Amino acid sequence: MLEKIIELTNLYIENMPKKERKKYGQFFTSMETARFMASLYECPAGKSCIKVLDAGAGSGILSCAFIEWVEQFDYISEIDLVCYENDENVLEILKENLEYCKEKSTKRIKYDIKTENYITSQYLDFNSMIGGNTTPPKFDYVIGNPPYMKISKNAPEATAMPEVCYGAPNMYFIFAAMGLFNLKDNGEMVYIIPRSWTSGAYFKRFRQYFLTQGKLEHIHLFVSRSKVFDKEDVLQETIIIKVRKTNKNPEKVKITSSKSNKDFDEITSLTVPYSVVVSGEDYYVYLVTNNEEVDVLERLHRFNCTLPDIGVKMKTGLTVDFRNRDILRDDEEDGAIPLFYSQHIKRGTVEFPIQKEHEYVVTDQRGLMQDNKNYLFVKRFTAKEEPRRLQCGIYLAKNYPQYEKISTQNKINFIDGLLGEMSECLVYGLYVLFNSTLYDEYYRILNGSTQVNSTEVNSMPVPDIEIIQEMGRKLMKTKDLSESSCDLILEGYCG
Numbered sequence: 084m085l086e087k088i089i090e091l092t093n094l095y096i097e098n099m100p101k102k103e104r105k106k107y108g109q110f111f112t113s114m115e116t117a118r119f120m121a122s123l124y125e126c127p128a129g130k131s132c133i134k135v136l137d138a139g140a141g142s143g144i145l146s147c148a149f150i151e152w153v154e155q156f157d158y159i160s161e162i163d164l165v166c167y168e169n170d171e172n173v174l175e176i177l178k179e180n181l182e183y184c185k186e187k188s189t190k191r192i193k194y195d196i197k198t199e200n201y202i203t204s205q206y207l208d209f210n211s212m213i214g215g216n217t218t219p220p221k222f223d224y225v226i227g228n229p230p231y232m233k234i235s236k237n238a239p240e241a242t243a244m245p246e247v248c249y250g251a252p253n254m255y256f257i258f259a260a261m262g263l264f265n266l267k268d269n270g271e272m273v274y275i276i277p278r279s280w281t282s283g284a285y286f287k288r289f290r291q292y293f294l295t296q297g298k299l300e301h302i303h304l305f306v307s308r309s310k311v312f313d314k315e316d317v318l319q320e321t322i323i324i325k326v327r328k329t330n331k332n333p334e335k336v337k338i339t340s341s342k343s344n345k346d347f348d349e350i351t352s353l354t355v356p357y358s359v360v361v362s363g364e365d366y367y368v369y370l371v372t373n374n375e376e377v378d379v380l381e382r383l384h385r386f387n388c389t390l391p392d393i394g395v396k397m398k399t400g401l402t403v404d405f406r407n408r409d410i411l412r413d414d415e416e417d418g419a420i421p422l423f424y425s426q427h428i429k430r431g432t433v434e435f436p437i438q439k440e441h442e443y444v445v446t447d448q449r450g451l452m453q454d455n456k457n458y459l460f461v462k463r464f465t466a467k468e469e470p471r472r473l474q475c476g477i478y479l480a481k482n483y484p485q486y487e488k489i490s491t492q493n494k495i496n497f498i499d500g501l502l503g504e505m506s507e508c509l510v511y512g513l514y515v516l517f518n519s520t521l522y523d524e525y526y527r528i529l530n531g532s533t534q535v536n537s538t539e540v541n542s543m544p545v546p547d548i549e550i551i552q553e554m555g556r557k558l559m560k561t562k563d564l565s566e567s568s569c570d571l572i573l574e575g576y577c578g
Contacts, residue, residue: 116323119323120226153190209261227275299325367542452490514555
């Protein structure tokens with residue numbers, strides 16, 4: 084059944100310009116991925132009719148895969164399917180594919196194609212306090228490959244769901260939130276979506292809603308981000324999630340992974356305590372792939388503090404150099420102050436100057452200057468192939484006594500004292516943490532991108548300030564800033 088639908092979809096893709104499909108955020112699911120997604124559902128015995136929702140149905144690949152999966156259950160006699168799709172270009176092939184499934188299936192298939200906007204047509208139901216249907220239709224199963232496209236914070240879909248939106252959102256997580264709303268209690272939802280929602284402040288409202296109303300039961304990871312969607316160029320790191328609508332946490336979450344969308348026969352599997360995968364008041368989701376990573380989380384989650392708890396905070400560099408070209412200087416001159424870049428971080432320390440262009444700025448803008456005091460600098464961006472994501476350097480004000488103020492380019496982060504200057508031993512102690520293997524591994528589990536996000540770092544667990552200072556004094560004695568030296572010191576506190 085599914086092979087025919089894929090064949091017709093491929094013809095559509097070849098005849099429809101990509102820029103036209105991009106307007107709707109269309110990326111079509113591969114046959115293997117669709118079948119795997121359908122296989123994640125449980126089918127309770129004794130139920131003869133099931134209700135299924137496919138929002139953003141496209142050509143109907145996921146609906147067809149679901150129907151194909153249900154064929155194995157003799158006791159199910161009827162499938163009531165609702166598909167949302169408002170792209171006129173794809174409606175004809177969607178109807179043709181659903182008719183084909185209806186003809187080939189041994190079940191009675193009833194389908195309804197809704198062409199209105201999936202989000203705005205239901206916003207009154209979602210926000211029931213302002214009106215709408217108090218008993219909207221609910222489904223046993225929701226399956227989806229939602230549109231991937233950013234929208235403005237004033238877009239109708241964003242203003243329809245203020246409970247989950249912050250800033251300029253992406254359609255994919257708005258669809259996921261509405262999909263969960265459309266489920267019956269204890270119903271199941273399987274979505275293929277980017278992993279970006281699993282951490283950070285940007286998705287906090289969504290995570291709080293999504294993981295309060297539902298609970299993750301299965302997460303599938305792809306080793307290769309480039310081979311999830313056939314015939315498509317998708318750079319987002321993509322995952323498959325299965326969520327049950329319930330307020331009761333499961334004991335475990337199953338995490339599987341495959342090399343690509345073609346290798347579901349070669350799956351690695353891991354069962355992890357739910358409290359390890361979903362953690363903290365921010366509902367971060369930790370995508371672990373092996374027992375060693377589980378151990379990393381369990382070791383660090385023994386610490387009860389965060390950076391702000393101990394009186395320090397990571398911030399982003401102040402100066403966007405390409406927007407302030409008029410204040411940049413290649414050489415020192417009267418009134419100039421140093422502008423520190425990630426290139427100044429070398430072997431655990433900060434070296435300046437290094438004969439780099441635009442190493443100085445001349446400005447009276449307070450927002451571009453900071454006090455010359457002790458900091459820990461951390462690179463914001465690293466290359467994917469680099470062995471470490473967290474790369475930091477110790478900055479001590481005493482090494483640059485000639486300056487009252489300095490500036491930092493916005494491609495580095497810096498850790499700063501909230502109430503005054505950090506002591507040298509505290510800076511060295513923070514270096515022990517962020518230059519260790521353990522903290523680098525923790526951050527990689529937390530965030531799949533190559534950007535070091537200050538919001539996420541500020542939420543990471545750290546020891547109390549006395550312990551960090553003690554670590555710093557030990558490092559100052561050894562004068563060995565290597566990763567192995569930091570590992571040895573940290574091991575004594577979280578072994």
